[in-house]
Amino acid sequence: MNLIISILSGAIVYAVSVMYAGIGETFSERAGIMNLGVEGIMLMGAVAGYITAVNTQNLALSFLVVLLTGTAFGLVFAFLTVTLQADQTVCGMAMLTFGTGLSGFLGKDVTGVAANLKFQTMPIPLLKEIPVIGPIFFQQNLLVYAMYVIVPLSLFYIYRTKYGLYLRALGENPAALDSAGMNIFAMRYAYVILGCAMIAVSGACVTLANTNFWSPGMTAGKGWIAFALVAFSSWNPLKLTLGALLFGFISCLGSNLQIYLPGVPTEIFSAMPYIATIIAFILATGNFRKVHTAQPAALCKPYDRESR
Amino acid sequence: MKEPVIEMRNITKRFGDVIANENVNLSLYPGEIHALLGENGAGKSTLMNVLTGIYRPNSGEIYYHGKKVSIRSPKQAVDMGIGMVHQHFRLIPPLSVAENVFLYMPDCKKILRQKEMEEAIDACSREFHLDVDASAKVWQLSVGEQQRVEIIKLLYRGADILILDEPSAVLTAQEAVEMFKVLRKMADSGKSVIIISHKMNEVMQNADRITVLKGGRVEDTMEAADATIDRLTRAVVGDREFVPQVRQNRTFTEEIVLQAEGLSVKNDKGLEAVRNVSFTIHAGEIFGIAGVAGNGQKELTEAIAGLRKIQKGKVTVNGEDLTSLSVRKHIDKGVSFIPEDRLSMGLVPSLDMADNMILKHFGSEKFSRRGILKKKVMDETAASYIERYDIKTAGIHSPVGLMSGGNQQKLLIAREVNGNPSLLVASYPVRGLDIGATEAIHKILLEESAKGTAILLVSEELDEIFQMADRIGVMCDGNMMAVLDRESADYETIGKLMSGEQL
Numbered sequence: 001m002n003l004i005i006s007i008l009s010g011a012i013v014y015a016v017s018v019m020y021a022g023i024g025e026t027f028s029e030r031a032g033i034m035n036l037g038v039e040g041i042m043l044m045g046a047v048a049g050y051i052t053a054v055n056t057q058n059l060a061l062s063f064l065v066v067l068l069t070g071t072a073f074g075l076v077f078a079f080l081t082v083t084l085q086a087d088q089t090v091c092g093m094a095m096l097t098f099g100t101g102l103s104g105f106l107g108k109d110v111t112g113v114a115a116n117l118k119f120q121t122m123p124i125p126l127l128k129e130i131p132v133i134g135p136i137f138f139q140q141n142l143l144v145y146a147m148y149v150i151v152p153l154s155l156f157y158i159y160r161t162k163y164g165l166y167l168r169a170l171g172e173n174p175a176a177l178d179s180a181g182m183n184i185f186a187m188r189y190a191y192v193i194l195g196c197a198m199i200a201v202s203g204a205c206v207t208l209a210n211t212n213f214w215s216p217g218m219t220a221g222k223g224w225i226a227f228a229l230v231a232f233s234s235w236n237p238l239k240l241t242l243g244a245l246l247f248g249f250i251s252c253l254g255s256n257l258q259i260y261l262p263g264v265p266t267e268i269f270s271a272m273p274y275i276a277t278i279i280a281f282i283l284a285t286g287n288f289r290k291v292h293t294a295q296p297a298a299l300c301k302p303y304d305r306e307s308r
Numbered sequence: 309m310k311e312p313v314i315e316m317r318n319i320t321k322r323f324g325d326v327i328a329n330e331n332v333n334l335s336l337y338p339g340e341i342h343a344l345l346g347e348n349g350a351g352k353s354t355l356m357n358v359l360t361g362i363y364r365p366n367s368g369e370i371y372y373h374g375k376k377v378s379i380r381s382p383k384q385a386v387d388m389g390i391g392m393v394h395q396h397f398r399l400i401p402p403l404s405v406a407e408n409v410f411l412y413m414p415d416c417k418k419i420l421r422q423k424e425m426e427e428a429i430d431a432c433s434r435e436f437h438l439d440v441d442a443s444a445k446v447w448q449l450s451v452g453e454q455q456r457v458e459i460i461k462l463l464y465r466g467a468d469i470l471i472l473d474e475p476s477a478v479l480t481a482q483e484a485v486e487m488f489k490v491l492r493k494m495a496d497s498g499k500s501v502i503i504i505s506h507k508m509n510e511v512m513q514n515a516d517r518i519t520v521l522k523g524g525r526v527e528d529t530m531e532a533a534d535a536t537i538d539r540l541t542r543a544v545v546g547d548r549e550f551v552p553q554v555r556q557n558r559t560f561t562e563e564i565v566l567q568a569e570g571l572s573v574k575n576d577k578g579l580e581a582v583r584n585v586s587f588t589i590h591a592g593e594i595f596g597i598a599g600v601a602g603n604g605q606k607e608l609t610e611a612i613a614g615l616r617k618i619q620k621g622k623v624t625v626n627g628e629d630l631t632s633l634s635v636r637k638h639i640d641k642g643v644s645f646i647p648e649d650r651l652s653m654g655l656v657p658s659l660d661m662a663d664n665m666i667l668k669h670f671g672s673e674k675f676s677r678r679g680i681l682k683k684k685v686m687d688e689t690a691a692s693y694i695e696r697y698d699i700k701t702a703g704i705h706s707p708v709g710l711m712s713g714g715n716q717q718k719l720l721i722a723r724e725v726n727g728n729p730s731l732l733v734a735s736y737p738v739r740g741l742d743i744g745a746t747e748a749i750h751k752i753l754l755e756e757s758a759k760g761t762a763i764l765l766v767s768e769e770l771d772e773i774f775q776m777a778d779r780i781g782v783m784c785d786g787n788m789m790a791v792l793d794r795e796s797a798d799y800e801t802i803g804k805l806m807s808g809e810q811l
Contacts (some may be wrong), residue, residue, distance in 0.1 A: 162416050165403070169411055172400040179398070180412045181383055294402070 001132075007256055008136045011248030016147045017205035019244045021226035023154055023237050024198025030158070030235055031191035032171040032298040033081050036092025038199050039223025040099020041073045045200025047103040050207040050214045053115040062117070062208060070200025073099065074193035082188045085302030104216035111214055119143050119209040141209050143201070154237045167191065171296030174303040184303050202226065225277050232280045234294035243280065250276050311374060312337050313469060313500050314359070314390075319368035321354055328354040329365070330524045336469065341491055341501045343515035343532075345508065346544060347742035348712060351524040352504045356471050360392050361385040391462030392471040395478070397454050401447035405429060405440055409461050432464050437493055452483035456490070463494075470494065471502045476510055477740055480601050481768060488514045506742050508540045509771075520544055544743060563591040565762035566612070566731050571621035573604075573611040581607040583786040584621070589731070589762040594753070596777025597766045598802050601736075604786035605766045606648060609735045612764065613645035614638035625731055639668055644729035646720060648736045648766075650713075654720045657709030661701055662690040664708050665723050693722045698748065714745025721749060725756050732756060733764045738772065750776060770799055784808045 021038050028035050035041075048069040052062040073095060080091045119141040127138040158164040166187065169177050174184045202222065207214055225247055233239035254269030312335040321329040329351045336342055344352045357363045359370070361379040370377055372388060379385050399408050406425040410416045422443075429442035438456045446454060455475065462470055472491075476484040491501050491514070505511050511518055512535050520528045520543035528543040566589040575581035582604045589595040597605055610616035612623055614635045622631050625641055633641075647653035655664050666675045666686055675682055675689075690704040697718045701711050708716055717737065724732060734753065738746040753776065757763050767773050773780055780797050782789040782805035789805040805811065 160420050162418050162420060165407055165411060165416070165420060168403060168407075169400050172402060173398065176398045176400060176411070179382060297401070 003256060005132060005135050007249065007252045009139070010252035010255075011245055012136065012140065012144060013210055014248035014251050015241070015244035016144045017202055017210055018222050018226040018229065018247065019147055019151075019202075019241060020143075020205065021199040021202035021223060022229045022233070022240045022244060023150065024195035024202075025227060025230045026195075026233075026235055026237060026240060027154075027167070027191045027198075028195030029230055029299055030167050030171045030296055031188050032174060032296055032301065032303070033078070033188055033192050033195075034088050034092065034300050035077060035095065035192070035195060035199075036089060036227070037073070037077065037095025037099060038227045039219060039221065040096040040103070041070060041196055041199045042099075042203040042206070042219045042223040042226075043103035043217065044069050044073060044099045045203030046207040046219060047107040047110075047203075047214060048200070049204040050115060051106065051110050053117045053208060054110050054113055057115075057117055059117055059119070059208070063204060066200050066204040066208075067197050070197035071193055073200070074196030075189075077196060078189045078192040081302065082185055082192065085304060088300045088302075100217065107214050107216060111216070113214075115208075115212060117208075118212040143205055143209050151237055151241050158237070171298050174298055178303075188303070199223070199226075221274060221277075225273060228277045228281045231295070232283070235296065236294075247273050247276060310337050310339075312371075313373060315371040315374075316355070316359065317369045317371065319355065319358055319365045319370075321351075321358055321363055321365045327524050329358070332368070332521070332524070332526050334519055334526070336500045336502065338468075338498050338500055339495050340516040341495050341503065341514060343511040343518045344502060344504045344521060345506065345511050345518055345540065346521035346527075347506060347744055348714065349742075350521040350544075352521050353473065354524075355521070356392065356473070356502070356504060359385070360390055360471065386465060386467070389466055389468040390471070391465065391467035391469070393455065393458040393462065393473065393475065395473045397458055399446045399454055399457060402445060404443055404445055405449075405457050405460070406442040408446055408457060409464050412461060412465065429460060429464065433460055436460075436463060436490065436497070438490060450483075451478050452480070452486065455479070455487065459490070467499075469500045469502070471504070473504045474506075474740075475503055476505070476507065482600065484510070506544075508537055508544070511535075512537075512540070541743075561591050561760075564588050565591050565593075565626060566764070567622075567624045568612065569622045569624075571608070571611060571623065572619045573607045573616055574619055575604075575607050580619075581786050582611065585783075585786075585788045586621075587781055587788060587791055589764060591730070591762055592757050592760045593779065594757050594763045594765055594777050596773040596780045597764065597783055598770060598773050598780055599768070599783035599806050601768050603783045603806075605783055606735070607786075608783070609645070609648075609733050609764065609766055612731075613643055613733050615645075639727065642728070642730035644724035644727055644732045646717075646724055646732070646734040646737050648739065650716055650720050651709070655708050655716060658707050660705045661693075661699075661708055661711075661719060662686040662704050664719060665690050665693065668723065668727060693719065693726075697722045697752065712745075714741045714748070717741060717745065717749060718752075721752050725752065725761075729756075729761055731762045731764070733766075735766045736768070737765070738767075738769075770802060773802075774799075782806055 021042055025035060025038055045066045049062045049066040052065040053059065056062070077091060077095055080086045081088050121139055121141055124138040128134040158167060166177060166182060170184065170187055178184050203219060206219055206222070229240050229243045233243050251273045254272040258266055258269050314336040316332060316334040319329050319332040332355055334355070344355070346352050354363065358365050359379065361382045361384050364380070370379060379388070406422065406429045409429055410425050426442040433440045433442065438460055440453055440456050440460060446457060449457065455478070459470065475487055479487060495501050503515065512532055515532045518530055518532055518535055519526055520540065522544060528539070569586050571582055571585045572580060573582035585608060587595065599605055607616055611618050614630065614633060614637070618631055622629060624630065625643060628641060630638055630641060651657055656667070669675055670681065675686060687704060693699060694701065694704070699715050699718045701715060708719060711719070721737065737753070738749050741749065753763060753765070765776055774794065777794055779791055779793055780802065781791045782802055784806055785808060790811055792801070801811070
């Protein structure tokens with residue numbers, strides 16, 4: 001029983017650390033901008049937060065720096081892809097390599113240095129007492145609790161508000177919104193920046209919550225898993241949550257099974273989430289069901305008023 | 309006479325040195341369907357863009373209910389109750405009908421109430437007999453239904469003046485009939501409708517008044533009751549000599565080029581779309597296939613061109629069995645194909661004319677040597693096509709996507725006939741083209757048949773079939789209902805066969 005609780009509780013921790021990036025990327029892609037640099041921006045968020053934590057011992061300030069780092073990357077990416085209408089794949093790759101490289105460089109001084117400052121587990125009184133449910137859901141850190149609110153909020157925003165309606169239209173047919181007098185460029189900037197800020201928070205989950213150290217490249221492909229989840233979930237935050245939990249489960253199952261199956265090489269278990277990513281991506285994007293694809297029609301297409 | 313809702317007086321619009329509209333006068337009355345007729349490039353769209361605030365005229369005045377107005381932006385036009393349905397719909401497929409409408413409503417509530425929105429749209433669609441389910445997602449709707457959603461978008465915003473750009477171009481014959489019924493109901497309720505068209509029959513049958521534009525000027529304005537094909541033709545094409553290309557005599561020989569035996573073909577959904585169809589085409593013969601679009605013509609032509617798998621039956625060309633051969637083999641054996649969708653299947657819009665011209669022939673000795681293209685030969689050939697087929701283009705190196713539909717089609721046909729085919733499969737070759745381009749295309753087809761090429765011509769315009777074909781096959785629901793000689797066929801018989809009645 002304890003094993004199951006430990007696996008499920010770990011699954012949530014893992015899931016939340018990819019969900020910030022996943023939901024952020026969902027907003028960005030719904031607006032028509034695909035950001036391939038998730039992994040790089042996550043690393044930047046992770047290292048920026050950790051450096052601030054080591055130097056100031058101020059958690060709120062560290063978190064603010066994480067958000068600002070994401071915003072800065074978002075501004076640059078939006079400038080390239082929205083204003084200059086540059087190719088999104090190429091720019092995304094640039095974000096990826098730049099973020100990965102810069103985070104390794106900036107993090108040199110804090111590699112191996114303990115910050116002793118992170119989002120601590122905050123059991124919620126009363127709720128934590130519920131058998132099974134309590135330890136799984138209500139003995140978590142603040143970033144996990146925040147996600148409990150963000151998921152329903154983003155669903156409500158996308159499907160139930162006027163601005164969500166505009167967002168859904170934005171990724172499909174920006175020209176239609178433009179002719180209705182809306183500012184396509186401002187909207188795309190806003191969603192790209194929001195997306196990047198959330199991606200950076202995913203990085204903070206890694207260095208300031210789930211673990212509390214820094215080593216270069218420590219997100220270990222979580223950015224890519226988040227990126228794959230967006231398409232896997234048909235750009236829907238609820239399905240994304242389910243997908244992230246599934247990945248979390250597979251990942252924690254692996255690390256727990258290691259103890260019980262000592263004969264099997266550990267690499268097999270560590271590889272499980274990535275194998276699952278590949279399978280999920282094939283299932284999500286393959287042409288198995290001849291149905292209308294959920295991919296925003298204007299994804300990756302720069303909006304140019306002149307060429308309407 | 310009632311007071312006009314809109315009066316456009318002496319509208320002139322120039323783009324640089326090009327005059328798109330010159331001293332155009334147009335008045336629109338409440339309750340009328342007014343048709344703007346003219347060839348492509350006659351200035352119909354420019355005039356409507358002036359009315360909807362997209363362009364500002366260089367001179368001229370617009371009066372709205374007798375008062376002089378200047379329409380500065382599309383938004384202002386919408387506020388005045390002027391709305392336009394473009395030829396390419398501006399709908400967002402994953403959103404529901406109601407969401408598509410409310411996207412444009414300035415008073416859309418911050419928090420969406422789907423039920424309320426859908427009820428409002430349903431009420432609006434019932435009022436005008438538009439019959440669209442407001443909760444359906446747009447991608448689930450047929451083209452005809454999508455067009456009605458565009459109309460609802462305008463009506464719900466309170467439009468009194470509806471402009472429809474080539475509304476029947478995307479519809480099947482039955483859908484077009486339905487659409488005109490809807491437009492008539494709206495006119496009866498006091499709204500004014502402008503339709504842009506280049507189909508004379510359609511305009512004569514459905515409009516109250518007709519204004520003909522030619523070269524940017526109003527050539528003629530008349531009551532539909534006073535219109536005759538003769539008068540309209542003269543106004544549309546002007547003094548230019550217009551002789552419909554009519555097939556004078558049967559020139560074909562007894563030599564059989566295409567023989568289709570018991571063909572059965574499936575459509576994209578895996579259902580049988582062509583059922584046990586057999587026919588032959590002789591050298592120099594034009595074989596017309598009449599039928600409402602979607603009755604297996606597309607599948608049949610694709611099967612003959614080798615693009616679609618033949619489930620049962622056999623296709624032979626010049627005595628050779630091509631049934632299960634590749635597309636390349638079909639081309640090599642002399643089968644040419646003009647697909648119904650020229651831009652997605654026939655041409656590559658972003659490539660230039662020279663590149664498009666050799667799409668099927670790049671491997672031939674003429675255009676390449678050991679895998680390297682002979683650019684000079686390509687350019688020369690392209691230049692010779694421009695002259696020979698009177699193709700208007702900004703140059704052989706500008707993308708063909710920028711050419712007009714008629715010129716694209718001329719280029720496509722030029723490419724297909726220059727492979728010296730023994731069989732030419734032409735699917736709706738003049739769909740969406742104006743009179744001038746249609747004439748040119750028909751001329752090329754007739755020249756080809758005089759050379760001895762067997763031609764399979766698919767069309768939904770009976771006029772075209774009767775004008776061009778030697779023999780006529782009628783398709784309905786995948787069956788070849790009958791094959792008739794043109795001399796012994798008449799419109800009524802063909803019409804009955806098209807609707808599935810046996811002879």
